[in-house]
Amino acid sequence: MQLRQLSLAVPDVLEFVGDDTPVAGITDDSRQVQPGFLFVAVRGVSVDGHRFIPAALAAGAVAAVGEEPAAVLNLPAGFPYLRVADARRALGWLHAAWRGFPSRRLALTGITGTDGKTTTTNLLYAILRAAGRETGMISTVNARIGGLNLDTGLHTTTPHPADVQRYLADMVAAGATHAILETTSEGLAQRRLAGCDFDVAVVTNITHEHVTAHGTWEAYREAKATLFRGLATAAQKTDIPKVAVLNRDDPGSFDYLRAIPVEQQVVYGIETADVDVTATDIDYTPQGIRAVMRSPWGAADIASPLVGAFNVSNILAAASAALALGTSLDAVAEGVVAVQGVPGRMERIDVGQPFTAIVDFAHTPNALRAALLAARQWVAGQGDARGRVIVAFGSAGLRDREKRRMMGEVAGELADLIVLTAEDPRTEPLDDILAEMAEGVMRYPRVEGVDFWRVPDRGAALLHAVKLAQPNDIVLACGKGHEQSMCFGTVEYP
Numbered sequence: 001m002q003l004r005q006l007s008l009a010v011p012d013v014l015e016f017v018g019d020d021t022p023v024a025g026i027t028d029d030s031r032q033v034q035p036g037f038l039f040v041a042v043r044g045v046s047v048d049g050h051r052f053i054p055a056a057l058a059a060g061a062v063a064a065v066g067e068e069p070a071a072v073l074n075l076p077a078g079f080p081y082l083r084v085a086d087a088r089r090a091l092g093w094l095h096a097a098w099r100g101f102p103s104r105r106l107a108l109t110g111i112t113g114t115d116g117k118t119t120t121t122n123l124l125y126a127i128l129r130a131a132g133r134e135t136g137m138i139s140t141v142n143a144r145i146g147g148l149n150l151d152t153g154l155h156t157t158t159p160h161p162a163d164v165q166r167y168l169a170d171m172v173a174a175g176a177t178h179a180i181l182e183t184t185s186e187g188l189a190q191r192r193l194a195g196c197d198f199d200v201a202v203v204t205n206i207t208h209e210h211v212t213a214h215g216t217w218e219a220y221r222e223a224k225a226t227l228f229r230g231l232a233t234a235a236q237k238t239d240i241p242k243v244a245v246l247n248r249d250d251p252g253s254f255d256y257l258r259a260i261p262v263e264q265q266v267v268y269g270i271e272t273a274d275v276d277v278t279a280t281d282i283d284y285t286p287q288g289i290r291a292v293m294r295s296p297w298g299a300a301d302i303a304s305p306l307v308g309a310f311n312v313s314n315i316l317a318a319a320s321a322a323l324a325l326g327t328s329l330d331a332v333a334e335g336v337v338a339v340q341g342v343p344g345r346m347e348r349i350d351v352g353q354p355f356t357a358i359v360d361f362a363h364t365p366n367a368l369r370a371a372l373l374a375a376r377q378w379v380a381g382q383g384d385a386r387g388r389v390i391v392a393f394g395s396a397g398l399r400d401r402e403k404r405r406m407m408g409e410v411a412g413e414l415a416d417l418i419v420l421t422a423e424d425p426r427t428e429p430l431d432d433i434l435a436e437m438a439e440g441v442m443r444y445p446r447v448e449g450v451d452f453w454r455v456p457d458r459g460a461a462l463l464h465a466v467k468l469a470q471p472n473d474i475v476l477a478c479g480k481g482h483e484q485s486m487c488f489g490t491v492e493y494p
Helices: 003-007 049-058 087-098 117-130 161-173 185-189 217-232 254-258 309-324 329-338 365-380 402-414 430-441 458-468
Strands: 013-017 025-027 037-040 063-066 081-084 107-112 135-138 142-145 148-151 178-182 200-203 243-247 264-270 277-285 288-295 298-304 356-360 389-393 417-420 452-454 474-478 486-488 491-493
Touching (some): 003 013, 003 087, 025 087, 087 161, 117 178, 200 309, 288 309, 288 329, 298 309, 458 474
Parallel strands (some): 107 178, 243 264
Antiparallel strands (some): 277 288
């Protein structure tokens, strides 16, 4: 493909220097440059990609993209260079153009939020499949394309723009008409989804998380909001409306996102009168959820093997998006009941033990509260034989410090026995993280060594929690979920 043709896809081109040239590939990693490649110089957190333009040229790059003026880069005379306002954004659009803009041939839904994104993504995927729609999906756990189920990595968020566009192109090639992308705040802020023309934007909630990565709560919320703002400029597709799906029950997102102009809004909430889609007559059991879903499209009985009030909200979010895309109520009910569970999301581990063991991804105060409330519902339903709620969890290093105390407080309030342990301490001292968590626990009448413990080694912590368990107890291992690695220092250890 010719460089000038690719450049037409890039917003905010400030300068085009040199002649047109054929391009054999695109990369923002100078180590991956091959002869004929276009190199995109992206500014990272600690490394400026403009420094690697000479290395890219030496490896055979025939053109470069960056934010610096060509005059200050000492490029060879006549070397093709594209100066842009935002190289990260340009990278996404270049990969989209390279793949033929695959999102424009799909009804594309983006699902964002602090908690519940992966479960909601899987629910919507199942509903659309039940409706007979050939659908692809990219989540932080896996990607589903045609008949393939692909692992998206050990410890990932939104994939790199090259991978996002490749996955979407593979979906189109496999005959998909619909696609769902789980969209993280960091993925949105880092423009990894630039080049994706969304039709439906869904929010689960926006709660306390990732403040360190974004600088402020307002910046974190605005990163989520870019998914909704992007609907206004996304390519219009025949007979597919631009829809925002909003959670009336979430004070962190509802008013802020509702103010963003869009063609259509669908509002959901649990047992709420002033919404479009709601659930009533809800029955919570350890075996799952039963409810009546009511909407402008009609009412339907919903049954799900998922548990807890938070999953009712996830079901409503997925159902709202599906109904806005023209899916029938029967398909919604069929898809919801088909989702038996999501790896690492309230996932039961049963090897014949006399207590209930559950792995969950809860790594925020809100998610931990939801998981513990669900566990309390279960033990309350046991009557005189009710057991205790035992939880083991950590809090990540180099992330929002305030949530460490908050999560300790949630556990102190709702769990019977608490084991504090590691969750990706990264370069922070683990003992310091555990001390901040313990401070939150001890705001309740707790005694260390009696009803809460600090066990730095996660394996030893889980063993300790299991040894505490008696018949009818519930043991929750929270914070890692599906993830298959732990970060100590700067290394991910399987």
